[in-house]
Amino acid sequence: MTCRLLRIVLRVPTNPGLVVGDGEDLPFSDLNQQDEKQLQELALEERQTMVQKINMLYSELFQSLVPKEKYDKNDVLLEVTSGRTTGGDICQQFTREIFDMYQNYSSYKNWKFELLNYTPADYGGLHHAAARISGDSVYKHLKYEGGIHRVQRIPEVGLSSRMQRIHTGTMSVIVLPQPDEVDVKIDPKDLRIDTFRAKGAGGQHVNTTDSAVRLVHVPTGLVVECQQERSQIKNKEIALRVLRARLYQQIIEKDKCQQQSTRKLQVGTRAQSERIRTYNFTQDRVTDHRIAYEVRDIKEFLCGEKHLDQLIQRLLHSADEEAITEFLDENLKSAK
Template sequence: MVAKLLSVDELFAKRSLQEYLKKMETEYSECLRAVNSDMTEEQCSEDDLRTKRTKVSLLGLLVQSIRELDTKQKEMAETETLLKDDDPALRELAELESEECLQDIQDLRQKILDLLIPEDESDPFDLVLEVTAGVGGQEAMLFTDEVFDMYNGYAQHHGWSFDILEHAPSEIGGLRHASASISGPQSYKRMKFEAGVHRVQRVPKTEKQGRMHTSTMTVAVLPQPTEVSFTINTKDLKIETKRASGAGGQHVNTTDSAVRIVHLPTGVVAECQQERSQIKNKEKAMKALRAKLYSMKLEEETSKRYDQRKIQIGTKGRSEKIRTYNFPQDRVTDHRISMSLHDIKSFLLGEDLLDQMNSSLQEFSNQETLAELLEESNQEGS
């Protein structure tokens, strides 16, 4: 089924949303009445009052916005009657007021939708990005290198840091596998929808007959928790050092700077040899390990769609795709929301076009979350 993005007006036209907003208003009023009244312990326990105070605090801004919207909509209705007045000056004034009113209504509706969508607990985090070549041999590795560069460009576009943790090149300049730590405001929130299988359709540089090939690569986006929010027991770690090596087995340096860390209880491994300093490599490997273990923890605790690394990576097959980069048609299509953008060269710069795609994915994700919220509310009420 093709996903359909609804406009803000279409969402507010839904009866289920209107009923839910009325329910929130009623709940807020009842809690506020209970908190402000002199209820005895028999009527309301301390725990109940604490719960009600919390609800008043959480719902306050939402209900204020709902009431402001109601007032603006009444103003709009009054203004519309003046648009039919015989006096041209009055009609002109009403038109100006109508435009302002309409903008206020749009802003308030968007604000209400934003307040209704609960934030993903991982949204404030930085991230660890992993890219891996899939089906398609050397061509898949070449495309993996281009996508990795695209995300480096995306990080620069947003002013985020892009710190390479692993980088395993192929013989002809592509990438077998690579990972990077990306840090900056809203980095995970904006990048999480990139996770999955990316498919490329084009005539490879290595193709002599001029035939179009289909290749794949996979992207994993792992939230990078802070040390405070997620700690690892050092007793559970096995840390190994070795000499860093480059393509063809040549030593990058003559010291044991490469670091490999194994988390013994889970068997999860992270390594880094990008830096000449063993201490810096250890820090980077720990970042990657923390992200991998945190992602596993999320898998166990929740079934949220974008938190599951297995769902993100899939089987690397040609059919399990989230996005197709079709070079002959100069088109990038995201299959989750059936959205196509043209100009692949600009898209692969990782700037405005990728931003546009990600904003639409965020919007659709919010609408899905809202639909689930309304459905749950409906089931509770029935």
Template sequence: MLVSAARCVLCGVRTVSRNVWGKRSNVLDRRSVLGQRVLGSRSVSDSARPSLLEEFMRSDVWARYLQRLQHWGVTGSAPGEVPGMDGSHVEVKRLLPVLAELRRKENELWELRKMVTEENEDLKSLAATDMAACEEELLNLKYQLAWLLIFKEDDDDYNLILEVMAGVGGQEAMLFTAEMFDMYQRYATFKNWSFDVLGYFRSDLGGVRHATASVSGSDAYKYLKYEGGVHRVQRVPKTEKQGRIHTSTMTVAILPQPREIHLVINPKDLRIETKRASGAGGQHVNTTDSAVRIVHIPTGIVSECQQERSQIKNKETAMKVLRAKLYNMKLEEQVNKRQSARKIQVGTKGRSEKIRTYNFPQDRVTDHRIGMSVHNMDGFLLGDELLDEMIQALNDFSHYESLMEIVDNANICK
């Protein structure tokens, strides 16, 4: 489920030392190519440009890899499995029906190309039309093979816990954290997901120190999993009297929450504390000990909730978040020889560990993993089309990197 750190777009550190045409001599960073697209100010030619994945699907290196798969399928010379993503393997028999259809379409295209050379103009015109349709079907078949290699079953079919935390920058960081939380709530509405606030701890000036929400819906984890990390804001804070630009940070953590989490939590390992809720909330705030804080003693993981008036409901919610955090830790332990996903996402909350910068004076949002910029701050923070397109680009680049890694493992370019 978790993309290997060597190629995961979360890491964003691996420069691709070959282009999609399979040439290794000239170093080409595909992140830079992808980053040439500037959202919010793009031209018609930009929107008509083929996607990174589409370029790769049409490349010689991918064609050679598919030829090898076809050879394995015809001769039976391959073992029962071929390398897939994350060091996993894919059974060859899952690929055979698509490979067989691919061979059939390639033969059909070869016959159509011969017909185009005929002298009969009507026949040539008909063949040219059929060629275009055949080429489109071939591209779709190549995509199907790619998805079979990349995705495991139910990989991204998770709900999730979204956690935001103010980082460096004091009250300004907390104000920005509140804006980011609102952005993700609007994005959930845009994607028709449910967004249930589990905890919301305000600051004195209306910002947020820490907030959590349960997000559920079709492909919610698939779209949000790359939002985890440190987000940096550069702007003149409301509290700044001399007009100076400040730099602050906040952190987003995305915790997958499968529908069934098989975790055994020993009650003896929990320290449950109750206290009076703080912040805005009406007459019930500061009158009853309804807020709940749970500490998992062996790991030190903390979960707290004060959203409900009922202590019982707050305890249930805090346990839900705690189980998601423990599950995320369990997933990290299964990944060998790489940084844990949560450590990649959260880091130390420092100014330098950034995945994205929100520069208000320049009206610019830049994702540093793929070099993509948006020159429309207000539109981006609305949490609809612009945010969605950047997330799509992150997924696009991640899939491209995964496929290149698979091809590398098969020694296609060597």
């Protein structure tokens, strides 16, 4: 019946005097206008249903071909650090805005956002901050946010605002998959633990107790500090968590080097040092340089909701296409 209705509708425009069914010719006059309209509506509904099914099957086939990333389901450690410019306050203010954006995005995705470290700067800015984000496929969605984010704007506050000209600054984002304790084991003998007095905000414990903790992983030289909490024990726990994530990242880098991947969007040390996105406030435009994608309305983008999610979905789709291309190229080479 469905096929018959489709054939009827498809033939009406090209042969208005005749309606063709399953081998039988029906005079057009036998169908009144109401019947014809109903047939067309039924056919269009069927067509839309079939198109949706085809698109769904295509999407499922596409996803089945994409090589699965080992760490996509992991939680993440997200770190932001302000860059340097002639007006350092512009970088620090921008760093706070980006950190707030990811916090809002975590709420938008129903993820848990746990603040680990927060070092404020003057004029409401931010020097450095770190957070653990946990939930459904967090690393999958945030892994392409790591890199250098550039801002172009006329500062509204701070020393730079006096000049009333466009300033350019940067900040960096690092996204590390958070391992389970079984993934990374740290031998206590490999750690040097230093304690010192906290320097930031925090109440009466500042400069009165050695609550801040510095961990040095002797074999790798990695150094982690934490002075977020009033308790030395809690600061040590947070520092260990960050250290474990950084050691885990080294394992991932080694793994990826062995795979010898050539993807442009590959996450790793190279990507973390590249400029990935520019936020031009004077033109009210966000540009992602990796996929040449532009978003208007910076304020809405920095809310960390629909606009950011749409960009992240485009990045994921682009990365999937590259992964399939690489997969097919490798198979063609091996077949020769």
